[in-house]
Amino acid sequence: MLDLLKVDSLEEAVSKLYNECKNNGLEIGTEEINVSDSFLRILALDVVANIDVPEFDRTVVDGYAVIAKDTAGASDTIPTILNVVGESFMGKPQDIEIKNGECVYVPTGAMLPKGATACIMIENTENITNDKVAIYDSVAEGKYVVKKGDDIKKGTVALNKGHIIKAADMGFLSSIAVNKIKVYKKLNITIISTGDELIDENDKLEFGKIRDVNTNLLVGLSNKYGLNIVNKYLLKDDEKLLEDTVRKAMTTSDIVVVSGGSSKGKKDASSEVLGRVSSSGVLTHGIAIKPGKPTITAYDKDTKTILVGLPGHPVASAILFKLVLIDLLYKLMNVDETDYSCIGVMTENIPASPGRMTIQLVNVDKDYNVTPIYGRSGLIHTLSVATGYIRLEINQEGINKGSKVNVYYL
Amino acid sequence: MLDLLKVDSLEEAVSKLYNECKNNGLEIGTEEINVSDSFLRILALDVVANIDVPEFDRTVVDGYAVIAKDTAGASDTIPTILNVVGESFMGKPQDIEIKNGECVYVPTGAMLPKGATACIMIENTENITNDKVAIYDSVAEGKYVVKKGDDIKKGTVALNKGHIIKAADMGFLSSIAVNKIKVYKKLNITIISTGDELIDENDKLEFGKIRDVNTNLLVGLSNKYGLNIVNKYLLKDDEKLLEDTVRKAMTTSDIVVVSGGSSKGKKDASSEVLGRVSSSGVLTHGIAIKPGKPTITAYDKDTKTILVGLPGHPVASAILFKLVLIDLLYKLMNVDETDYSCIGVMTENIPASPGRMTIQLVNVDKDYNVTPIYGRSGLIHTLSVATGYIRLEINQEGINKGSKVNVYYL
Numbered sequence: 001m002l003d004l005l006k007v008d009s010l011e012e013a014v015s016k017l018y019n020e021c022k023n024n025g026l027e028i029g030t031e032e033i034n035v036s037d038s039f040l041r042i043l044a045l046d047v048v049a050n051i052d053v054p055e056f057d058r059t060v061v062d063g064y065a066v067i068a069k070d071t072a073g074a075s076d077t078i079p080t081i082l083n084v085v086g087e088s089f090m091g092k093p094q095d096i097e098i099k100n101g102e103c104v105y106v107p108t109g110a111m112l113p114k115g116a117t118a119c120i121m122i123e124n125t126e127n128i129t130n131d132k133v134a135i136y137d138s139v140a141e142g143k144y145v146v147k148k149g150d151d152i153k154k155g156t157v158a159l160n161k162g163h164i165i166k167a168a169d170m171g172f173l174s175s176i177a178v179n180k181i182k183v184y185k186k187l188n189i190t191i192i193s194t195g196d197e198l199i200d201e202n203d204k205l206e207f208g209k210i211r212d213v214n215t216n217l218l219v220g221l222s223n224k225y226g227l228n229i230v231n232k233y234l235l236k237d238d239e240k241l242l243e244d245t246v247r248k249a250m251t252t253s254d255i256v257v258v259s260g261g262s263s264k265g266k267k268d269a270s271s272e273v274l275g276r277v278s279s280s281g282v283l284t285h286g287i288a289i290k291p292g293k294p295t296i297t298a299y300d301k302d303t304k305t306i307l308v309g310l311p312g313h314p315v316a317s318a319i320l321f322k323l324v325l326i327d328l329l330y331k332l333m334n335v336d337e338t339d340y341s342c343i344g345v346m347t348e349n350i351p352a353s354p355g356r357m358t359i360q361l362v363n364v365d366k367d368y369n370v371t372p373i374y375g376r377s378g379l380i381h382t383l384s385v386a387t388g389y390i391r392l393e394i395n396q397e398g399i400n401k402g403s404k405v406n407v408y409y410l
Numbered sequence: 411m412l413d414l415l416k417v418d419s420l421e422e423a424v425s426k427l428y429n430e431c432k433n434n435g436l437e438i439g440t441e442e443i444n445v446s447d448s449f450l451r452i453l454a455l456d457v458v459a460n461i462d463v464p465e466f467d468r469t470v471v472d473g474y475a476v477i478a479k480d481t482a483g484a485s486d487t488i489p490t491i492l493n494v495v496g497e498s499f500m501g502k503p504q505d506i507e508i509k510n511g512e513c514v515y516v517p518t519g520a521m522l523p524k525g526a527t528a529c530i531m532i533e534n535t536e537n538i539t540n541d542k543v544a545i546y547d548s549v550a551e552g553k554y555v556v557k558k559g560d561d562i563k564k565g566t567v568a569l570n571k572g573h574i575i576k577a578a579d580m581g582f583l584s585s586i587a588v589n590k591i592k593v594y595k596k597l598n599i600t601i602i603s604t605g606d607e608l609i610d611e612n613d614k615l616e617f618g619k620i621r622d623v624n625t626n627l628l629v630g631l632s633n634k635y636g637l638n639i640v641n642k643y644l645l646k647d648d649e650k651l652l653e654d655t656v657r658k659a660m661t662t663s664d665i666v667v668v669s670g671g672s673s674k675g676k677k678d679a680s681s682e683v684l685g686r687v688s689s690s691g692v693l694t695h696g697i698a699i700k701p702g703k704p705t706i707t708a709y710d711k712d713t714k715t716i717l718v719g720l721p722g723h724p725v726a727s728a729i730l731f732k733l734v735l736i737d738l739l740y741k742l743m744n745v746d747e748t749d750y751s752c753i754g755v756m757t758e759n760i761p762a763s764p765g766r767m768t769i770q771l772v773n774v775d776k777d778y779n780v781t782p783i784y785g786r787s788g789l790i791h792t793l794s795v796a797t798g799y800i801r802l803e804i805n806q807e808g809i810n811k812g813s814k815v816n817v818y819y820l
């Protein structure tokens with residue numbers, strides 16, 4: 001009995017699950033929130049600039065608004081003298097128009113008077129009388145000035161649907177007069193770990209048992225990707241108990257992940273249970289990826305629940321959580337972004353695995369040398385010390401020492 | 411009056427503030443929390459492994475524990491037949507000892523019987539009778555086996571003080587039987603933005619005014635770096651009001667940041683106020699960095715408050731928030747980590763600024779070509795679209811097109 005599992009490629013697995021979700025009415029809920037509460041939330045609609053930014057020509061320094069040509073030849077030692085014909089005030093309109101030989105005091109951010117084409121920093125000026133100032137600098141047109149709409153034009157799409165809001169985006173949204181945005185609701189997840197050998201953090205350690213690693217690992221990843229953890233369970237290998245727990249979780253959660261019990265051992269019940277509880281049965285049982293082959297996907301249209309069975313091995317479990325579940329969610333929410341990554345140079349040859357994708361944990365040093373970490377997939381320590389991983393796609397050749405590779409951060 | 415501000419290098423500014431904090435008894439508080447709640451928290455103590463991981467030799471597959479030599483020559487077509495002399499159970503000790511020609515059924519994670527040196531995956535076996543199994547694979551010693559302590563040895567430092575807890579670390583801590591850790595308390599911050607020209611997100615936009623950008627930008631950065639936002643204020647340029655607000659904030663916050671009003675314009679009150687409210691006055695007024703020169707630091711030993719005046723320009727404000735405040739906090743907490751970054755190749759020459767450090771926003775494309783983004787420092791859009799920034803240190807030459815550069819992500 002050479003029981004080779006029938007496996008999908010990673011891409012097929014994600015596509016099948018995506019199509020099943022889309023064809024059965026899964027819509028991720030949305031909500032309107034304040035920009036100030038939006039860090040790392042995901043836009044559910046394009047955001048359009050409500051105003052030009054800036055809305056008027058303005059100075060970026062404290063100093064004097066001038067006609068640039070008037071300052072030609074001015075220097076530290078030989079100043080040009082200009083007449084001060086007024087002052088701008090921050091936050092107030094300005095209707096003075098300056099002519100050659102004239103200038104207006106402008107504090108940073110204030111509107112330029114008409115006619116002004118540049119500014120002089122106050123450090124490079126000296127008051128002579130109330131209405132005369134010495135200019136010790138010569139500036140080109142546009143110096144220290146920002147023109148109306150330079151940053152962004154009213155009506156243009158500022159941020160796309162699916163964009164993940166970073167700190168800079170929060171400032172940017174404020175600058176275009178957007179203070180509320182529509183984002184996807186945080187999805188609810190239940191995390192179930194299974195295994196007779198596992199004990200949880202509060203149990204006394206017994207010889208022969210091992211600590212449950214996957215629950216906290218998947219809690220951390222859920223935190224990282226903005227999922228709301230509804231519940232977490234550590235279960236013995238008991239098919240009935242697993243089924244009851246999954247069914248209960250499906251009433252409160254958008255996502256149920258079950259780690260462990262997904263390969264073909266005697267006690268593996270995840271595929272049986274996920275098959276029974278879902279409207280179309282198991283979609284994928286086995287992905288052509290190393291590590292992480294024993295991964296299961298399903299979807300239930302009645303409760304609109306995404307179901308994923310992850311390998312028991314922590315490294316595989318973490319990687320498949322990202323590459324199947326999170327990448328599915330990103331696809332459903334139009335997220336165009338990948339995790340930040342870097343390139344580096346391989347210090348060793350990496351063999352490919354014919355017919356399957358390979359994920360290889362690596363370290364990256366300060367000179368961006370990339371070295372594989374060959375831990376066993378059951379050992380979480382390797383994941384903790386790794387900088388990230390490289391992907392060898394399913395039909396990719398091995399990677400030679402000295403080649404450039406893309407490293408995905410964990 | 412060529413009023414050049416007396417400025418510190420970035421390094422001097424952070425050192426001065428660090429020394430002032432340390433010499434005046436600033437100790438960042440600590441607390442014990444569950445590992446399950448520790449995502450992105452910072453360790454206040456080294457963590458030592460309580461156990462060997464794994465605690466016993468175990469299998470990483472479902473299958474049969476064997477003596478590797480017994481499988482020599484076995485293949486898909488020519489099996490080796492072994493006697494099944496027992497079964498291991500997950501989470502249970504195992505005291506069988508196998509001899510040549512014998513094997514024991516082992517589910518993933520279970521303890522190996524004595525004498526076993528490798529495992530065979532169940533997919534490569536076939537039951538012949540109750541006590542005989544055909545082996546269709548030949549394995550080397552150690553295959554599919556993890557030895558006691560392979561991952562980490564009991565008593566070794568697993569994670570260092572100052573380490574920021576990632577998802578993988580949460581799993582790792584569980585694996586070494588650590589379920590509670592001592593971390594630094596989240597620091598309280600009050601964010602104050604100042605400027606007559608600014609209106610907040612709830613105000614109706616008037617011509618000549620601009621939206622307050624820095625508050626939400628600094629809220630986002632505070633979220634990113636795990637600070638607890640106690641309060642935020644948008645104030646007009648009014649020195650008395652600013653002083654009252656800062657003094658009030660100092661009673662509830664570990665950190666007060668004031669953005670805007672830190673250069674030498676007519677209405678700049680931040681340095682006056684931060685000087686008056688702090689025990690040793692202003693430590694740094696002006697940093698040799700572009701953008702971001704008008705940055706102020708102070709520390710008050712009575713309330714143990716860190717005070718930072720940031721430039722009004724959003725890009726400068728964001729960068730100095732990271733390079734002064736966050737890097738100070740990281741130094742105080744022994745955080746050894748820098749933000750993830752990448753290397754790329756410059757597509758243009760970048761000039762240095764003599765006598766000051768230069769921060770240049772850049773875009774990085776998929777081939778890791780690095781292109782500078784020349785926005786005005788007042789324009790937040792450039793920060794939102796930038797991949798990150800490069801640093802030209804204070805005495806560094808310019809960077810030539812084609813050079814490798816380190817890009818820091820925002």
